[in-house]
Amino acid sequence: MAGSKPGSGNSAPARLPSLWVPLRYFVTAQVAFVTAMLWAPWQVSNLLDFYYQGHDLALTHLLTLGWITMTIMGASFQLVPVALETTLWSERLACWQYWIMLFGVAIMVSHFWIGHHEGLAFGAGLVLVAVILFLINMGRTLWQLPHWDIVGRHMAAALVYLASTVIMGNLMALDKIFDFLGGQVLSTIHAHAHLAGIGWVTMMIFGASYKLIPMFSLSELRDERLAYWEFWLLQVGLAGLYVTLLLHSSWATLFALLIATAVGLFLWTMRDVMRVRRRPRLDWGLRHAMIAMTTLAIVTILGLWLSTGWVPSEELAARLAFGYGILALLGWISAMIIGLMYKIIPFLVWHHRYSDLIGLRSVPPAAQILGESTPRMEFWLLYAGIAMTVTGVIFASWLLLQVGTLALALAGLTFAVAVCRIYCHLVPRLTPLPDAQIVGSMLR
């Protein structure tokens, strides 16, 4: 009788953290995303330029730390109790971490923008402190796990890569002041970006997907063996790619190939999950996830090509690398996060507002909270915007970039409207229930 819980007062079951623990991370992340999208149309000239310059780095870190990392942190606090059947170690630590992270990201982004290295290093230091608190909290939480399944392994590995990424970022920030890394700026940036994008974010998304995509599509992960192969291939591939990128070695292609194989195994597993799903119609959350996985395949092929160095000119290679980065950030990671947010936030809000009323009052189903028209508009604007922006960057087209970034700005606004409509359900005055209709004789 595994994990039985006889009676109602014995071994404490895992419980969700309070609503505000994940919610403050989600709201902040969404503000960061919308800000970045609204900011993009004013950055067209910078997007036509080389990617290593302050304004682009400010925008990038607003997305990577403010949007992506904040979201993953909030989602970790929310999902760990459900996915791994354990309780968050400390809610108070999560709250402290939030404020330190918020100030750290704000200081980093603003000092990237104005090109002030000391301020940048200070902001990076605050982010490091926040990440250490996050690692302590998640480490102690994961430590309680009775067994390490494929989700737990991905999460643990992602946390190690998060620490590595942030430590490296701090060293890079300090290098701008003390100049001790030897001047290999681009190699260091490439290694840093891949450590973050693959090790921290993609690793975490893969792990979460093995749990959440079957759960949301009413399917099952029938064969975990491919997922374990993917996990180990990704570890070896990423470690090798990191070192070879730092050393500017041609062996990078070999490790990129290992990573591409891992991605292929992940996509194949997800294809199988979707093939046996019991829900034929995809909702907006799953549609985003499917587009994101398709984009991941394109990003992987592009990355593999760049790793070979077989590009006609250095200028084209730089433009391709810029397009590759934007496609990975928006088309893969952001699209996947939006998709998962369209599932997680309605669940979170519904649970807080309505779950106590089940059996007592008629309440709206969680699936209806998101709505239909706004996510549809956001969906088309986002992918049109991404396609035009990435094409505009690669082919240095001002017109495509201008139109594409405007579409992204509109996508950001519609995303904001969609999530605000969900959050409205937290305010009973804004979303009153139908007249009291007692559906049961529950005693409370």
Add this chain to the structure above:
Amino acid sequence: MTNESSCHEGHVRPTPEPKSCDTPTGTPMPDVLRDLPDDRVVILDIREHVRGGEEPFQRIMQTVMSLRDDQVLKLCNIFEPVPLYAALAQRGFAHWTQRRGPEDWCIMFYRAGSEAATSPASSTSSRPAEPVGDAIVVDARGLEPPQPMAKILENLPRIAAGGKILAITDRRPMLLYPKLEERGFVFSTEETTHGWFETRIWK
């Protein structure tokens, strides 16, 4: 062959059964099913219910729980109910399947000593710790969260004095527990060897 009327509302009724039941395709009928007397075969025909969009799991489980030890269940369905095999293997039932035509399947579930003993489910004996004969079965599998929790909570008012709910879910219902405690219910969850969870809820 019996028709839909013999199984209405999940009531079971011993029905005369042909002694020979050779299958047009597949494996031959196990010896244990041959020459069964009529009173040892309980027939449940859910074809019309399934065609009408009804979820038949609860009806099947109630019938299974009412079987005597020496009885077998003959289930008539419009498709092969593959997930049910694992669910009933969990309770020590082996099965023999016969496809008789398009949308016409006949599955015999029986407590076979040797066959059932080889299945991992029966070997770990995860039969309910609490008697479930009078339990209301709430099958909340195949639902996206938070629908399983909502479905179970909606059924709580149906628990009569001394009664209980047997809730079946794909995942351990972590979010349900605090709600049950708040409403004064007692509960117990078991993970079955086939990967789903059975939660018994009573006052």
